[in-house]
Amino acid sequence: MRHVISALVQNQPGVLAHVAGMFAARGFNIDSLVVGRTESPDLSRMTIVVVGDDRVLEQVRKQLAKLVPVVKVRDFGEVKYIERDLLLVRVAVSAERRPEVIELVNLFRGRVVDVARSSVMVELSGTEDKLEAFIDLARTYGIRELARTGVIAMARDQQKAAEETE
C-alpha cells in the first residue's frame, strides 16, 4: 500500500538527517520525501510517500513520532486529502510537431515555460498518476531531462463539511 505521511518537524539543523537516517536504519522504503517551510517559521513540513503493509506503516508512524524534533505525524491513508507533485520536463520536439505537444500540455492543464529550436520545457502539477500519464505520452517524442519535486499533501477540511451537514 502506498501511503502519504506528513510530519511537522522543528525547523533546526540535522532534522532531515534524523528522519532520513531513521528510515534507512529501520529499512523503510521511501518513494519521495519533501521538506518545506510552513506557516510557522519554527516548523517545517516533511511529506513522505512510503510503500508497505499495515504493520510497516504503523511502525513508520510510531518511529517518526518517537523522534524528538518531530512534532506531529499524520497518515493521509485515513482521511480525504489533496496531493500535488510538480514536474519540469524538457521534451524533444521539432518546430513542425511542436503544436502537438502544446495541445497535449493544454489537455493536462500544464504550461510551456521555455521554447527552443528542438525542445520545449513543460511545467505540470497534479497527482503522481496524472504526471505519470503525461510522462508516458511525452516519451513518444523523447524526454531530454526530467525533474520532479515529490508529493506534498494537505487534508480536506472535514470539520467544515461536517458542520454544514448538521
Next chain:
Amino acid sequence: MTRKKTSKSAAATGYMGISGAELLHEMLLEQGVETMFGYPGGMVLPFFDVLYSSPIKFVLTRHEQGAAHMADGYSRATGKTGVVLATSGPGATNLVTGLATANMDSIPIVAFTGQVRSHLIGNDAFQEADITGITRPVVKHNYLVKRVEDLGRTVREAFHIARTGRPGPVVVDIAIDATTAKLAEEPDLELRLPGYKPQTVGNVRQVKLAAEAINASERPVLYVGGGVVLAGASDLMRAIATKGSIPVTTTLLGLGSFDESSPLALQMLGMHGSASANFAVQDCDCLIAVGARFDDRVTGNLANFAPNAKIIHIDVDPASISKNVVVDIPVVGDAKDILTKMLPLIQEKDRSPWVSRITEWKQRYPFRYDADGHIKPQEVIETIGKMTDHDAVVATGVGQHQMWSAQFYGWRRPRQIITSGGLGTMGFGCPASIGAQFALPGATVIDIDGDGSFSMTMVEVITAVQYQQPVKFVVLDNGFLGMVRQWQEMFYGRRYSSVVHKCPDFAGLARAFGAHGIRVSERSELADAVGEMLKHEGPVVLHAEVEPEENVYPMVPAGKSLHEMELGKLA
C-alpha cells in the same frame, strides 16, 4: 558541597557575564550531578578548569569507553542519570559503544563531548569528528551547541529527554567557543520540546480490559523486562503476581524484579532461560508483558511464540507495541502508573492446578551442572551467590559467564544485575561495576566476567585502584571465547576457529595494577578464595581457572520455538 539545588526561577537569573563552561557547570549542579566520568582533552579544557574547584566528583578513566560504561553502571545501580564527558574526535568516537549499549537497554545517560571551534566545523580540523552524525542512530537524541546562548537550555533538555518516557542516552556536542564565550545577557532556559510528549499515563479502559483478560485466564504468566526496573514498579508487579497467583518470568534485564526464591518465580526465559519458564510461556493462556519488548533472544521462533495466549503488552514506548508480536491488548504508559491502576482490579484467584504444574517443571528441570573434574563456572557463581546472601550488586560481561550468572546467582531485588542485554557488549562488566560502586559506596559490587570480556576493558581496574573502589572482579577463565566456541561445537562440527584465548596471570596483573590478586584452580580451594576476596577491603581480581568446554543449557537454537530447547545435561 557549596551550592544547593536552586529553584527553577532562581536558576534562570544571575548567569549574565559567566562563561559557557561555568554555565555548563551550574546546569550540572542544578540537575543534581554528583559524579561524572570521562577523560580530558583539548576541546574541553575550559570545562576542566571549572571542574578544578567543583564539588562534582570527576572520575578519570583509562579509556572513554570505560567512562561511558561507568556512567551506565552508575545509572543502572541507582536509577540516577549517568554523566560522561569526553573531548572531540577520538574522545567522542570512543564513547559510541557505550552509548549504543545504553540505548538498547534504555539507560539514561547524558554525554558531553567537546567540538572544534564553530567556524572550523566541517573543515577536517584536528580532532574533529561529526559526532552528532555518528551517534544519531545509537542515542535517544543529540545536540550540537555552537552558541553559548543555547547551552543552558540544551543541557536542561538533554537531562529531561534522557530520564523521561523510555529513558536513553543523549549527546550534547559543544563547540569550544560556546564554552569560552561569556553570556552577554540572561539566557533563555525554557525547554523547547514541542515534539516530545511521552505518554506516561495509562488509558483506564485498556487497563480494565487487561485486568479482565487476566482475571478470566486459567494459566497466566507475567513476562517482565527491564522497563519494570526502570519504572520502579517491581513492588507493584510482585503484588499483582501474588494477589492473582500469577507465575513470573523475567528477561535478562528484568532479573531481580521478582525474588527468585518465590514459588511463583520461573527465573529467566528465552534462548538460555529455564525450561520451566519456556514451557510455561508456550503453554499459558494469557501472557502479560510488562516493560519488555519481545526480543528475538526471548521469543525464539516468533510464529510459534506463546501460541495459545492472549497477549497483553504494557510499555511506555508505543513503537514497541506490535513491533515483533501482534498484541491483543496494548496498554501504553509508565508501568508504575498502569500497575497501580491494575492492582485493585486483579481478582484473587485459585490457580493451584497451574501453579502445581509449574512447580513440577521447576523440580524436574532446574538449572544444574555436574560438579566433577575442573571447577565449573556455574559453581563459582553459585558459591558467590551463597556467600553474599544473594544480596550483592553483580555486573557481567557478555557470553557464557553472563548466562550462567543469570541462571545461578539467585536474584532477589531490582537493580541488582548490571548487564548489557540488547547490544551484548563484551567488556561492559569491569567498567560498569566500577560505576555501580561509585554510586553505592558501602555495597558489595562484583564483576562476574569471562576471560574474553575482561581482557577488553580490564585496564579500568587501575581506575578502581586510583579511586579506591573495592570492586571484586571475578574472571572465569576457560581459555576460550566460550559462547562462540559453544556455537562452533554445536553448529559448526567442533571446528574451533579463532576462539582459543590465551590469558595472562590475571592475579599477578592485578597486583601490578595495585589491586589484590587471587588465583584458584582447585574445587577444594574455591570457597576459601571467594571468602578471601569478599573479606578484602580494596579491589580484588579473582582469577578462577574453570572447565574449558562447559556449555550453557538449556539452549533454544536460533529459529526454533521455545519448547524445542535443547536441555543438554538437564534432560
